Amino acid sequence: PNAEQSSVTKRNLIVVSNRLPLSVKRTEDGSYTSSMSSGGLVTSLSGLTKTTEFRWFGWPGMSPQEPAEQEKIRQSLGAHNAIPVFLDEELANRHYNGFSNQILWPTLHYQSGVAFDDGPWEAYKKVNEIFADYIADAAQEEDLVWVHDYHLMLLPRLLRERMAKKKRQACIGFSLHTPFPASEAMRTLPVAKELLQGLLSSTLVGFHTEDYRLNFVESCQYLLNARAQDSSILYKDRLVKTGRFTVGIDPEKFNDTLRKGEVQARIKQLNERYKEIKVILGVDRLDYIKGLTQKLHGFEQFLTDNPRWQGKVVLVQVAVPSREDVKEYQELETQISCLVGKINGKFSQPEYTPIVYLHRSIPFTELTALYSIADMCLLTSSRDGMNLVAFEYIACQEQRHGVLALSEFAGASVFMAEGTVAFHPANIKEMSQAINKGLTMSRDERTERYKKLERFVNRNTR
Ligand code: ADP
Numbered sequence: 042p043n044a045e046q047s048s049v050t051k052r053n054l055i056v057v058s059n060r061l062p063l064s065v066k067r068t069e070d071g072s073y074t075s076s077m078s079s080g081g082l083v084t085s086l087s088g089l090t091k092t093t094e095f096r097w098f099g100w101p102g103m104s105p106q107e108p109a110e111q112e113k114i115r116q117s118l119g120a121h122n123a124i125p126v127f128l129d130e131e132l133a134n135r136h137y138n139g140f141s142n143q144i145l146w147p148t149l150h151y152q153s154g155v156a157f158d159d160g161p162w163e164a165y166k167k168v169n170e171i172f173a174d175y176i177a178d179a180a181q182e183e184d185l186v187w188v189h190d191y192h193l194m195l196l197p198r199l200l201r202e203r204m205a206k207k208k209r210q211a212c213i214g215f216s217l218h219t220p221f222p223a224s225e226a227m228r229t230l231p232v233a234k235e236l237l238q239g240l241l242s243s244t245l246v247g248f249h250t251e252d253y254r255l256n257f258v259e260s261c262q263y264l265l266n267a268r269a270q271d272s273s274i275l276y277k278d279r280l281v282k283t284g285r286f287t288v289g290i291d292p293e294k295f296n297d298t299l300r301k302g303e304v305q306a307r308i309k310q311l312n313e314r315y316k317e318i319k320v321i322l323g324v325d326r327l328d329y330i331k332g333l334t335q336k337l338h339g340f341e342q343f344l345t346d347n348p349r350w351q352g353k354v355v356l357v358q359v360a361v362p363s364r365e366d367v368k369e370y371q372e373l374e375t376q377i378s379c380l381v382g383k384i385n386g387k388f389s390q391p392e393y394t395p396i397v398y399l400h401r402s403i404p405f406t407e408l409t410a411l412y413s414i415a416d417m418c419l420l421t422s423s424r425d426g427m428n429l430v431a432f433e434y435i436a437c438q439e440q441r442h443g444v445l446a447l448s449e450f451a452g453a454s455v456f457m458a459e460g461t462v463a464f465h466p467a468n469i470k471e472m473s474q475a476i477n478k479g480l481t482m483s484r485d486e487r488t489e490r491y492k493k494l495e496r497f498v499n500r501n502t503r
């Protein structure tokens with residue numbers, strides 16, 4: 042660096058999200074172990090660790106009250122630059138399950154019939170305040186604070202207030218990893234204005250797609266009388282920038298894993314097992330936004346419409362358990378298990394089962410091997426911020442040039458439309474035709490589509 046650059050104060054980066062990249066669990070001997078958290082937010086930020094140094098604040102997934110226990114967790118995470126924000130268990134439950142995942146998440150994804158309740162909202166506010174206290178203590182003048190996702194929408198305002206009291210400037214970025222809905226949907230939430238005001242204390246608010254960004258701007262105009270100026274919003278004498286930032290994956294991580302001997306051996310084994318059978322793969326958190334019931338109905342329709350494929354194609358569906366304390370997720374799990382049983386009962390033969398359903402988290406090596414051997418990846422989200430599984434499948438398909446069948450309601454479809462087989466997830470007939478098209482596509486057409494997708498995934502890496 043030249044003299045001019047080195048005289049500039051070093052700006053530290055602080056990342057804040059509800060979930061840390063590592064989730065902590067207590068073992069039987071009283072110590073703590075941590076494992077990689079799943080979900081698109083963690084995946085998209087993990088690549089950043091290669092090039093950027095930052096401290097990552099978040100809830101570690103559990104919060105013992107004894108200071109000695111907290112210290113053990115702090116130390117185990119400290120090695121990874123992750124800093125736990127401890128929350129009382131009941132409070133965390135009402136913030137995470139009660140408001141974030143039972144009220145806000147469904148609203149952001151256009152689910153109807155969301156019941157608002159003051160109790161979870163109070164917990165949401167309280168948790169955002171606790172996060173603000175932690176960050177205000179940690180952030181120095183000039184530091185960049187980058188807040189992520191819907192669990193912390195009030196944090197920019199609460200943090201700015203605290204920093205102002207300390208007479209410190211605050212540079213706050215906020216990234217939303219879900220869709221931002223149309224103002225009419227946002228308005229159904231009685232606390233929509235407070236949430237928007239929270240976000241408008243950021244310096245910059247980022248979204249995955251231009252549509253989400255425009256929906257946000259429109260909500261601010263309609264609900265808060267804010268003014269749009271180019272890509273910024275003027276609200277109470279502050280100009281807040283908004284932007285579209287496409288997240289991506291780290292394709293190298295998949296290529297490195299694919300080269301490992303154990304993964305190659307597993308690929309060989311799976312290819313042998315499915316020698317005469319085409320494999321359609323689904324990898325989703327078990328969440329209603331992923332359209333899993335529609336996917337199963339679409340696959341059933343396909344087998345009914347095309348009897349010649351019976352016995353010759355399997356759907357391998359990995360459904361990673363998610364938010365299991367929330368009623369809607371529990372009900373969905375029961376519904377999916379029943380449907381899998383029903384379809385398998387209808388089409389199975391002694392030597393053939395059409396749906397292989399894995400309701401658990403699988404190791405990364407196994408996930409990579411599955412991505413690599415699948416002839417098609419079928420993703421059927423009814424709404425989805427981005428969907429990084431779509432990117433990951435492409436990263437692992439250098440050899441096979443498989444088909445990506447993608448719902449037009451996943452954020453990723455905006456960028457990948459040219460190479461995918463697109464369909465409306467609620468149109469079961471169309472989904473059945475998309476499956477047929479993918480399975481019967483010529484090698485040349487698959488390669489042509491694959492090249493377009495590969496270019497996008499490899500260019501858009503973080
Ligand atoms: P969402 O963020 O809604 O979960 P995405 O498709 O964007 O959806 O991201 C899901 C992420 O979770 C992907 O990066 C995927 O590889 C990851 N994932 C899937 N299964 C596991 C697992 N067993 N352990 C860790 N991460 C997983």
Ligand code: G6P
Nearest residue numbers: 060079080081082190218219364
């Ligand atoms: C989505 C959300 C993330 C969340 C992830 C996993 O990607 O945008 O904020 O971390 O799902 O969900 P969970 O509830 O397990 O954190």
